[in-house]
Amino acid sequence: xxxxxxxxxxxxxxxxxxxxxxxxxxxxxxxxxxxxxxxxxxxxxxxxxxxxxxxxxxxxxxxxxxxxxxxxxxxxxxxxxxxxxxxxxxxxxxxxxxxxxxxxxxxxxxxxxxxxxxxxxxxxxxxxxxxxxxxxxxxxxxxxxxxxxxxxxxxxxxxxxxxxxxxxxxxxxxxxxxxxxxxxxxxxxxxxxxxxxxxxxxxxxxxxxxxxxxxxxxxxxxxxxxxxxxxxxxxxxxxxxxxxxxxxxxxxxxxxx
Amino acid sequence: xxxxxxxxxxxxxxxxxxxxxxxxxxxxxxxxxxxxxxxxxxxxxxxxxxxxxxxxxxxxxxxxxxxxxxxxxxxxxxxxxxxxxxxxxxxxxxxxxxxxxxxxxxxxxxxxxxxxxxxxxxxxxxxxxxxxxxxxxxxxxxxxxxxxxxxxxxxxxxxxxxxxxxxxxxxxxxxxxxxxxxxxxxxxxxxxxxxxx
Numbered sequence: 001x002x003x004x005x006x007x008x009x010x011x012x013x014x015x016x017x018x019x020x021x022x023x024x025x026x027x028x029x030x031x032x033x034x035x036x037x038x039x040x041x042x043x044x045x046x047x048x049x050x051x052x053x054x055x056x057x058x059x060x061x062x063x064x065x066x067x068x069x070x071x072x073x074x075x076x077x078x079x080x081x082x083x084x085x086x087x088x089x090x091x092x093x094x095x096x097x098x099x100x101x102x103x104x105x106x107x108x109x110x111x112x113x114x115x116x117x118x119x120x121x122x123x124x125x126x127x128x129x130x131x132x133x134x135x136x137x138x139x140x141x142x143x144x145x146x147x148x149x150x151x152x153x154x155x156x157x158x159x160x161x162x163x164x165x166x167x168x169x170x171x172x173x174x175x176x177x178x179x180x181x182x183x184x185x186x187x188x189x190x191x192x193x194x195x196x197x198x199x200x201x202x203x204x205x206x207x208x209x210x211x212x213x214x215x216x217x218x219x220x221x222x223x224x225x226x227x228x229x230x231x232x233x234x235x236x237x238x239x240x241x242x243x244x245x246x247x248x249x250x251x252x253x254x255x256x257x
Numbered sequence: 258x259x260x261x262x263x264x265x266x267x268x269x270x271x272x273x274x275x276x277x278x279x280x281x282x283x284x285x286x287x288x289x290x291x292x293x294x295x296x297x298x299x300x301x302x303x304x305x306x307x308x309x310x311x312x313x314x315x316x317x318x319x320x321x322x323x324x325x326x327x328x329x330x331x332x333x334x335x336x337x338x339x340x341x342x343x344x345x346x347x348x349x350x351x352x353x354x355x356x357x358x359x360x361x362x363x364x365x366x367x368x369x370x371x372x373x374x375x376x377x378x379x380x381x382x383x384x385x386x387x388x389x390x391x392x393x394x395x396x397x398x399x400x401x402x403x404x405x406x407x408x409x410x411x412x413x414x415x416x417x418x419x420x421x422x423x424x425x426x427x428x429x430x431x432x433x434x435x436x437x438x439x440x441x442x443x444x445x446x447x448x449x450x451x452x453x454x
Contacts, residue, residue, distance in 0.1 A: 029428060034436075064391035205394055212359040218351075218447045222432035226425040234419035250427075251380075251413065254327050 029225065032143035040146040041221050047149065048203075056203040067204070069113040074198045076105045076112025078127050080170040085128035089136045094125050126238065130168055131160030135236035144225055152228040283381040283402045284373050286410045290318050291368035291385070298366050311357035319356070320403050320411035321349050327413075328427040332434050332441060340441060347448045354452060365390055368398065379405045380413075 031037060059067065079102040086095035101124070104117040118124065134156050135141065142155030153161070165172055173179040175191035203210070217223040297310045315321070325348035326333055336344060360366075367388040374382045381402045389395035401414035401423075414423040430444055437443030 029432075060392060205392075208362050208393065212362055216355040216358045217429060218451050219429050219433050222429040223425055225432075226428035227420050230420045230424065231418075250327060250330065254323065254333075 029229065030141070030143050031225065033145065037144065037146040038221050040148055041224070043148060044146065044151055045220075052200065052203050053207075056200050056207060059200050059204045060207065067201070070197060071201055071205075072105070072109070072115050073112040074194065074201060075124065075127075076102060076109070077171055077194060081130075081164060081168070082125075082128045084168065084170075085130060085133045088133045089128065091128075094128075097122050097125060126235065128235075129157075129160055130163040131157035131232070132236050134160055135232070141229070141232065144229065152224060154229070154232065157232065282407065283375075283383055283404060283410060284370055286318075286402065287383040287385065287400050287412075288370045290314065290412075291370070294360065295366050295368065298360065298363055304361055307361050308357040311360055312353045315353050315356045318412055319352070320413050321352050323403065323411070323413055324352065324423055324426075325349070327423055328430050330427045330431050332431065332439070335439070336441060343445065344441075347445060347452075350452055351448045375404075379403060 079098045083095050083098050083102065086092070086098060100120075100122045101117040104120060104122065105112045105115055108114075108116045115124070131154070139156055141157070145153050145155065145158060147153055147158070165176075167173060167177075171194070172191055174183045175186045176188045178188075213223055213227075214220060294311065294314055297307055297314075300307070302310070322345055325345055328348070329336070329344070368385050369388060370383060370385045372384045374384070376382060381404050383400040383402055385398050385400065387396040387398055397418050399416040400412055401416065403411045403413045414421055416422070433444050433447055434441055
């Protein structure tokens with residue numbers, strides 16, 4: 001199993017480098033496996049229709065206090081992957097802020113269900129992951145991929161996930177990898193439960209938005225691809241205030257025609 | 258020297274006045290537009306009536322022809338005059354149907370305009386947020402307002418949580434054309450299909 005992971009990882013790294021050399025135009029979408037991606041996307045849409053959407057609708061019927069608490073707890077857990085990435089990106093201020101949030105919310109906030117850290121002045125900041133860190137380090141996104149169930153990603157983000165699942169994510173280590181040196185209470189099922197709940201929580205928060213996109217797209221696959229790639233770019237640039245899209249030079253080209 | 262000082266002072270005041278009136282109108286434009294849309298969405302009108310009213314708003318406030326040409330991207334130059342006319346007509350209908358269809362589901366949409374940034378004489382970005390509810394988180398919405406004609410401000414793009422709708426549309430249309438060997442007629446066919454449904 002390990003040999004397969006290492007082989008895949010190496011292929012992805014080579015592919016990242018090759019793609020970066022081959023595609024000169026940064027604005028172009030690099031969908032090298034489009035036919036396969038479209039087939040996987042169709043499968044995911046069917047799964048969404050039968051499983052995720054109905055579950056998300058049910059989740060939305062829960063009292064808002066329960067949903068808020070669940071969202072808070074999941075956000076708190078995500079600090080375990082955000083903090084090392086803050087450090088790797090040299091953002092020590094955010095690392096300190098998120099560490100304080102993690103400690104306060106896990107203890108006073110009862111496993112992160114409440115967010116007392118906010119009232120102590122430690123405000124919620126953007127999440128970071130290994131894919132974003134690779135992006136900050138200058139690694140190109142590589143080809144766009146659609147994974148079964150997990151959905152849209154890029155080669156770079158997939159490499160980021162491999163890093164997380166091979167020691168980079170503390171939550172994964174203490175649950176799935178049975179790293180019992182410090183914490184013994186958690187099981188593998190806790191990890192998968194948190195991942196599934198996180199997906200359902202996200203889907204439930206965006207039910208209307210997804211419906212609107214689904215109903216009003218002429219090529220839903222291309223729409224989702226564009227939204228995913230723009231979102232990742234924004235997160236890597238940490239451009240939450242002024243978006244990259246505002247600087248699109250094509251508007252100026254239009255003026256001159 | 259005193260005369261120079263006075264001239265300089267007057268120019269400065271004039272600059273601030275122009276700038277101020279310009280900025281105000283972009284913010285006011287978005288504020289009044291969003292409150293008009295919000296009133297329609299929260300009203301007791303039927304869905305069909307809401308769609309008609311929303312289409313009217315889209316028609317008067319969005320540079321539909323400009324957005325349409327932008328969304329063609331690199332294929333824009335390949336269009337002949339007759340195709341350009343056909344596309345403008347198709348895109349207008351597509352845009353209004355899609356725009357009203359996306360909005361009509363939001364019955365409790367309240368937008369707070371926060372600030373603005375004058376990019377240049379052609380563009381002002383107005384920053385706003387869609388107030389969150391118990392079911393939906395707060396959403397940041399930036400409006401790219403085309404200010405070339407100060408008497409007739411028009412929206413050219415909406416950037417929702419950093420995601421540009423115009424760019425998304427451009428990549429969607431470009432994907433359809435690219436997957437049909439650069440044939441623009443394939444896009445026309447898809448737009449017609451959308452309009453028929």
